[in-house]
Structure formats: structure tokens, C-alpha cells
Amino acid sequence: MTIAEEFRSRNFSIYGQWTGVLCIILCFALGIANIFHFHWIILFSVICLICSFILIFVEIPLLLRICPTSPAFDAFIRRFETNYMRAAIYLVMSIIQWLSLIAYATSLIAAAVFLLIAACFYALAGVKGQGFVGSKTLGGQGVAQMIV
Template sequence: MAFVEELRTGNFSLYGQWLALLSGLLLIVLGAVTFIAHIIFSILAIVFGVICIIIEVPLIMKLFPTGPTFDRFFGGLKNHWWRFIAYVVFAAVMWASLANGGGILAIGAVTVTMAAGCYLIAAVKKQSKVTTTWLGGTGVQSHYFDTRNAVPV
């Protein structure tokens, strides 16, 4: 399924995934850029960015064997509500960096806040968990089913 088709689905868990991936990349980059000026918030931004990417890329979980502790910690984040809570915490910390003069980290705070909002909407609407096929996820519809004729391919 093409990226534009995925965006047309109206599934906020998919929007949340894309925004969380963007947030993860931004947090890593911005954390590295501001490392000297804001060491603690930069380290937190990098850690949050890595966690966002681990949570949101299903292919990572398939490629690397994990232990029971890791599965307990990240396994609970498969639920929309838990992802919403995790991203709200990440966003709150990044917004708090502004009080310490972490100006550019606000970009990461905005994207994480938007990702949390998407997961909140998905949870409230009780939408099913959907992940993009671009990163090894389930996709919106099965690849083995032709929706034009409604017959298996």
C-alpha cells in the first residue's frame, strides 16, 4: 500500500506511528545537536527517540531476539492507551526542557505531543492497531486480498 493510501485510511494509530517515527528521528538529531548546551535533556531526548523507534518499527522486534524483561516492558506498549501515556510523558519532559532554555527541543516536544494525540484519538475511537507495511507492519489491508473484486488473490 502506498504512503498516500495509508494516510487516507483515517486510522489514527497509523498517523500516530508516522508521527512517533518522525519524533524519534527528530529527538535523536536534536538531542545530539544540543548535547553540549543541555546535557541532561539531550540525553533524555536521545533515549526517548530510540524508544520511539523501537516501539514503532515492528521489523526491529522481529530481527532482534529479546528477553522476558524487554518483552514485559515494551509488550505493554502495543495498546493505544499505553502508547498515549508513554508519549505524553516524553512530551512533558521535552516541554520541561524549555524552562531550562532547550529551545530547539520544542520541535521534538511538538511532534511527540501530536503522536500522543493521535494515539488518544485512536484509543477513544477504539480503532484497531495498524502499522505501516513500509516498516514490516500489518498494513491497513491484507496483501493477499484483492479489495476491488472482493475475492482472494
């Protein structure tokens, strides 16, 4: 299945996963960009960076097989295999970034918006009863099993 066929499948979990990949890039870039403020916004930028690394392992399952991680971390990441759990983690991460507005408005708002969009896609997939389908391009649906 190509990327175009995945998007035509109208499965919201595919949309959520690709939005999640965009969130990884945004959280990493915006976390670094905002870490140089001399204010307590640094805390939110560090949290944004941590979120990007967590999302890498959530959205790209192939990395759990390649990277040496602890069994506790693997168990934590495997909790997010359903659409509802992924929607929950994205919603929590989005709320944390929205709370950065308490300090003052920064570009972390963009990360909050895209995390919220990904949470909505996963929630829609859950509500519509669509099972989680990982993108083959990102290492889902048998690609990770072929490596081992």
C-alpha cells in the first residue's frame, strides 16, 4: 500500500499517525527554538522536547526493535497501541503546551494546535470504530516483524 492509497483509505488513524510525525518534527524544532528564553517558558520547551522523543517511539514502531530501550520504557510505549490511548496522550501533551500561554505566547502554540489535531484524528478513529492501522511507510503492519 502506497502513501496515497493509505490516505485514500479514509482511516483516521492513518491521518493521526502522519499528523503525529509532523508533531514530532514541530515539537523538536519548537522545543529547541524556545529553550533559549530566559523565563520559565524553558520548562515547557523541555517538556516539548521530551514529548518529541516519546512520540518518535509511539509513532514509529520500528524504532522499538532497532534502538536499545529498557523493558519498562517498552511497556510504557506499548500502552499506546489503541486509538483512544493515542488520543489521550496527544491530548495531554497538547494541554501541557496550551498551558505555556500562562507564561506568555510563543511558537509552542503551533505544537499545541497540531498535537490537538492528532488527538482529534485518533479520537475520530476510535469513535468510528476503526481499528488502529499503522502506516507501512513508518514501519507498521509487518515491517517490524520482517526485520527480526
